[in-house]
Amino acid sequence: MAKKTIENVDVAGKTVLMRVDFNVPLDDALNITDDRRVRMALPSIKSVIDRGGRLILMSHLGRPKGDAGDAKFSLKPTAACLGKLLDQDVAFATDTVGDDAKAKVAALQDGQVLILENLRFNEGEKKGDAAFAGELAGFADIYCNDAFGTCHRTDASMVAVPEAMDGKPKVVGFLVAKEIQYLSDAIASPQRPFVAILGGAKVSDKINVINNLLGICDKVLIGGAMAYTFSLAQGGQVGDSLVEKDKVELAKELIAKGGDKLMLPVDTHCGDDFNSNCNKQVVKAGEIPDGFEGLDIGPETAKMFAETVKAAKTVVWNGPMGVFEMPPFDEGTKAVAQAIADSDATSIIGGGDSAAAIQQLGFADQVSHVSTGGGASLAMLEGQEFAAVNLLDEA
Numbered sequence: 001m002a003k004k005t006i007e008n009v010d011v012a013g014k015t016v017l018m019r020v021d022f023n024v025p026l027d028d029a030l031n032i033t034d035d036r037r038v039r040m041a042l043p044s045i046k047s048v049i050d051r052g053g054r055l056i057l058m059s060h061l062g063r064p065k066g067d068a069g070d071a072k073f074s075l076k077p078t079a080a081c082l083g084k085l086l087d088q089d090v091a092f093a094t095d096t097v098g099d100d101a102k103a104k105v106a107a108l109q110d111g112q113v114l115i116l117e118n119l120r121f122n123e124g125e126k127k128g129d130a131a132f133a134g135e136l137a138g139f140a141d142i143y144c145n146d147a148f149g150t151c152h153r154t155d156a157s158m159v160a161v162p163e164a165m166d167g168k169p170k171v172v173g174f175l176v177a178k179e180i181q182y183l184s185d186a187i188a189s190p191q192r193p194f195v196a197i198l199g200g201a202k203v204s205d206k207i208n209v210i211n212n213l214l215g216i217c218d219k220v221l222i223g224g225a226m227a228y229t230f231s232l233a234q235g236g237q238v239g240d241s242l243v244e245k246d247k248v249e250l251a252k253e254l255i256a257k258g259g260d261k262l263m264l265p266v267d268t269h270c271g272d273d274f275n276s277n278c279n280k281q282v283v284k285a286g287e288i289p290d291g292f293e294g295l296d297i298g299p300e301t302a303k304m305f306a307e308t309v310k311a312a313k314t315v316v317w318n319g320p321m322g323v324f325e326m327p328p329f330d331e332g333t334k335a336v337a338q339a340i341a342d343s344d345a346t347s348i349i350g351g352g353d354s355a356a357a358i359q360q361l362g363f364a365d366q367v368s369h370v371s372t373g374g375g376a377s378l379a380m381l382e383g384q385e386f387a388a389v390n391l392l393d394e395a
């Protein structure tokens with residue numbers, strides 16, 4: 001179903017409210033470690049300002065909880081980053097719908113860009129609150145969704161805001177259109193063996209997709225923090241590893257259903273602190289000592305996963321195998337990335353952090369597609385529909 005895109009609307013002299021996914025990875029000094037999500041939104045951004053539109057960008061960053069204003073969740077670094085990429089000043093509002101935002105929206109001129117502060121600093125964003133959505137909707141004449149990484153969410157900015165802009169154009173951006181087109185084509189009739197690799201830290205979100213993936217894929221490989229919830233389900237010792245206790249029963253069911261299809265780590269690289277300089281050891285899966293936490297798949301698992309990837313014809317990967325930001329816990333991720341680079345399989349790597357990892361490790365040019373969405377690309381693979389896209393205007 002073709003949607004109206006940003007280039008189909010006349011934006012000259014109009015204000016466009018564009019939802020982007022500028023949830024970029026930041027280091028401890030608040031530097032953006034991977035600006036892909038900003039760069040990938042440039043075509044839609046330029047399409048508006050080059051035609052004399054006034055552009056308001058809105059996004060979330062991370063998952064702030066009751067810590068509105070905390071600098072580690074601020075979108076401010078993205079304004080400087082976008083300013084550099086566009087070679088023009090980008091205004092930044094220190095709030096989302098407050099006095100600063102209202103003043104800066106009112107001052108916006110044709111061809112200028114304003115970024116609002118983190119939507120999730122306002123509780124109304126996750127709740128889909130109508131009053132909050134109404135304030136955002138009141139800022140603009142046109143709504144555009146170019147936030148592919150967030151398309152599986154029904155947050156206010158994704159659904160309630162466009163709904164509140166009744167009668168005004170609601171369009172899709174170039175990035176969302178391109179990602180949906182690429183991913184739906186690639187997974188419509190995948191070449192087999194079809195291997196899915198899951199890792200990362202968003203365990204409770206992503207464990208729920210495994211059931212469906214087992215019906216679609218030939219192998220589902222589990223690394224990252226999710227592995228320890230499965231370990232717990234098998235009665236293993238997980239030390240201080242990240243686990244989701246309320247998902248242990250689900251993990252048991254998935255192990256029973258998955259059989260040989262579900263490949264769990266056989267060893268773990270663990271450390272006694274969450275930093276590169278901690279004391280480290282490699283142990284068998286399920287034998288993590290007290291005081292240690294699992295921070296990467298172990299070398300045996302890396303080998304086993306690499307072999308499985310080598311035999312694949314299609315690979316979809318979301319979530320790093322370990323804490324790749326802290327070497328040497330990047331080794332598992334590197335081994336899997338190397339195997340993908342060496343294979344001629346169609347390979348799709350998705351996720352804000354997975355994309356950063358593949359870029360940092362130097363393999364980004366050797367995969368078929370780097371997607372800006374992790375949870376979103378998994379949702380597509382499962383066949384989920386995006387409410388946030390369905391409600392946009394038809395072409």
Ligand SMILES: Nc1ncnc2c1ncn2[C@@H]1O[C@H](COP(=O)(O)OP(=O)(O)O)[C@@H](O)[C@H]1O
Pocket residue numbers: 199200201202203223224225242294295296318319320321322323324325350351352353354355373374375
């Ligand atoms: N064993 C682990 N323990 C804690 N965090 C982990 C572990 N393995 C991976 N991670 C973290 O997962 C994060 C990425 O998770 P996630 O957001 O789910 O992936 P993506 O952004 O690719 O979708 C990374 O920052 C990485 O450090």
Ligand SMILES: O=C(OP(=O)(O)O)[C@H](O)COP(=O)(O)O
Pocket residue numbers: 021023062063149150153202350351352353372373374375376
């Ligand atoms: O980073 C994101 O997803 P990803 O980690 O799956 O790539 C998106 O910005 C969505 O963030 P959310 O999972 O906090 O809603």
Ligand SMILES: [Mg+2]
Pocket residue numbers: 351352353354374
């Ligand atoms: Mg992420």
